[in-house]
Amino acid sequence: MNEKEQRHSKDVKCLIWDLDDTLWHGTLSENPQVILKPGITEVLESLDHRGILLSIASKNNFDDCWRKLEELRVAHYFLYPQISWNAKSAAVDIIGKKMNIGLDTIAFIDDQPFEREEVGSTHSEIQCIDAGDYLNLLNYPRFNPRFVTEDSARRREMYQQDIRRNEHEQQFSGPKEAFLATLNMVFQISDAGEFDLQRAEELTVRTNQLNATGVTYSFEELHFFSNSDKHDLLVCELTDKYGSYGKIGLALVEKRVDAWQLRMMLMSCRVMSRGVGTVLLAYIMNEARRNGVKLRADFRMTDRNRMMYVTYKFCNFYEISNDGTGNIVFENELLQIPEYPDYIDLRINRNAIWK
Amino acid sequence: MEVREKIRHFITANFIISNEEADVSFEDHENIFSLGFVNSMFAMKLLNYIESEFGFRVDNDDININNFKSVDNMVLLVNKMRGALT
Numbered sequence: 001m002n003e004k005e006q007r008h009s010k011d012v013k014c015l016i017w018d019l020d021d022t023l024w025h026g027t028l029s030e031n032p033q034v035i036l037k038p039g040i041t042e043v044l045e046s047l048d049h050r051g052i053l054l055s056i057a058s059k060n061n062f063d064d065c066w067r068k069l070e071e072l073r074v075a076h077y078f079l080y081p082q083i084s085w086n087a088k089s090a091a092v093d094i095i096g097k098k099m100n101i102g103l104d105t106i107a108f109i110d111d112q113p114f115e116r117e118e119v120g121s122t123h124s125e126i127q128c129i130d131a132g133d134y135l136n137l138l139n140y141p142r143f144n145p146r147f148v149t150e151d152s153a154r155r156r157e158m159y160q161q162d163i164r165r166n167e168h169e170q171q172f173s174g175p176k177e178a179f180l181a182t183l184n185m186v187f188q189i190s191d192a193g194e195f196d197l198q199r200a201e202e203l204t205v206r207t208n209q210l211n212a213t214g215v216t217y218s219f220e221e222l223h224f225f226s227n228s229d230k231h232d233l234l235v236c237e238l239t240d241k242y243g244s245y246g247k248i249g250l251a252l253v254e255k256r257v258d259a260w261q262l263r264m265m266l267m268s269c270r271v272m273s274r275g276v277g278t279v280l281l282a283y284i285m286n287e288a289r290r291n292g293v294k295l296r297a298d299f300r301m302t303d304r305n306r307m308m309y310v311t312y313k314f315c316n317f318y319e320i321s322n323d324g325t326g327n328i329v330f331e332n333e334l335l336q337i338p339e340y341p342d343y344i345d346l347r348i349n350r351n352a353i354w355k
Numbered sequence: 356m357e358v359r360e361k362i363r364h365f366i367t368a369n370f371i372i373s374n375e376e377a378d379v380s381f382e383d384h385e386n387i388f389s390l391g392f393v394n395s396m397f398a399m400k401l402l403n404y405i406e407s408e409f410g411f412r413v414d415n416d417d418i419n420i421n422n423f424k425s426v427d428n429m430v431l432l433v434n435k436m437r438g439a440l441t
Contacts, residue, residue, distance in 0.1 A: 210395075309415070309418065310398050313415075314418075314419070316420065319415075
C-alpha cells in the first residue's frame with residue numbers, strides 16, 4: 001500500500017458535498033431553477049442507509065440554499081451544513097468537530113479543482129473526490145462498510161436526536177447532573193446476541209478514542225466468544241427521552257479461575273458527554289468482586305485513547321506490566337468501585353447469572 | 356492568579372454536582388470524587404486543563420486518582436512538575 005492509499009484507507013463516516021455543479025446542475029445565485037443531477041437522490045439515500053453521514057460545504061447564501069434543498073426534498077439528509085463564504089478547509093474542520101469524528105474518516109466532493117486542492121492541502125487525511133465521479137461513489141470500497149446494521153441505518157436520525165438534546169442542554173441552567181437527570185436515561189447491559197455481533201464488529205472498527213485495546217475483532221471471532229463459556233461478551237445500549245443512542249459499548253471478559261481479564265473495552269464517543277463512561281466498567285468490577293476474583297485489563301496505548309487510560313487509572317487500576325511500546329496490563333484489587341451515577345436507570349439483562 | 360485559585364475556579368465551573376441540593380462549596384483538602392463519582396469525561400477535562408494551563412505533560416505514573424482527588428493534591432502535583440522542569 002503506498003502512502004496515499006494508507007492515508008485514505010479507513011471507512012468513510014462522513015461525505016461532505018459542494019452544491020453548485022456538484023449536487024445540482026448550475027449556480028443557484030445565477031439560476032434559481034437549478035435541478036438535482038440525475039441519480040443524486042438515489043446516491044444520497046444509499047449512503048444514508050449505509051450509515052454514512054452527509055454534510056455540506058458550499059460558498060453560498062445559507063437561507064437560499066437551504067430553501068432550495070428543502071424544495072428538492074433532500075435537506076433532511078444533511079447534518080451541520082456549512083454554507084457561508086468561508087474557506088472550505090475551515091468548514092470541513094467544523095463538521096468533523098461537530099460530529100466528533102476524525103478527519104481521516106471524512107471525504108469531500110466538489111466539481112472545482114481549486115476547492116479540492118484547498119481542502120486537500122490543508123487536511124491531507126481527507127479524500128477529495130471530483131464531482132464528475134458521483135455516480136460511482138457507491139462502488140468505492142471506503143463507502144462500503146462490511147455490514148449495514150440497524151444502528152448504521154439509523155445513524156443520521158441518532159445525530160439529529162443529539163442535535164435536539166444539545167439544544168435542550170443549552171437552554172438548561174443548573175448543575176450538569178441535574179440536566180442529565182432530566183434525560184431519563186436507561187443504560188442496559190446484556191449478553192451479546194446473534195443480532196448484536198455485526199454492530200459489535202462495527203463498534204470495534206469505528207471506535208478510537210474510547211477503545212482500550214485497539215483490537216478489532218471480526219464477526220467470526222466475536223461469534224466464537226459469544227458462545228464460549230470461558231468468555232462473556234457484553235453490549236450496552238443507552239436510551240433517553242429523545243430515543244435510543246443504539247448499542248454504544250462493548251466488553252469482552254475472559255474468565256479464568258484466579259482472575260478475569262478484560263480483553264476489550266470500548267464505548268462510543270457519542271455518549272462521552274453523558275457521564276456514562278464508567279458504568280459498564282463498574283458493572284464488570286462489581287461482578288468480578290462478587291465472584292471473588294481480581295480483574296485485569298489489557299490496554300494498548302495509542303495517540304487517541306488517553307481518555308481510556310485515565311478512566312482505568314482513576315478507577316484504581318494499576319499497571320502490572322508495560323512492555324514500553326504501549327502494551328499494558330492493568331490489575332485491580334477491587335477494593336473501591338465507582339458508584340453508578342444517580343441519574344441513570346441501570347438494567348441488567350443477562351442470559352445466565354455469573355457463577 | 357495563583358495555582359490554587361486557578362484550579363478551584365476550574366473545578367467550580369465544571370464540576371458535576373452529585374446532589375442538586377448539595378452545597379457546591381468544597382474545601383481544598385476534600386476529595387472531589389467522593390462528592391460525585393469518577394466520570395471519564397470530567398477526569399480527562401481535569402487532566403487536559405492542568406496540562407494546558409501549566410504547560411507540561413503529566414507522566415502516566417502520575418495519572419492516578421490520588422493526585423487529582425483534591426485541590427491540595429493537584430497543587431502538589433503542579434509544583435512537583437514545575438520543579439522537575441526547572
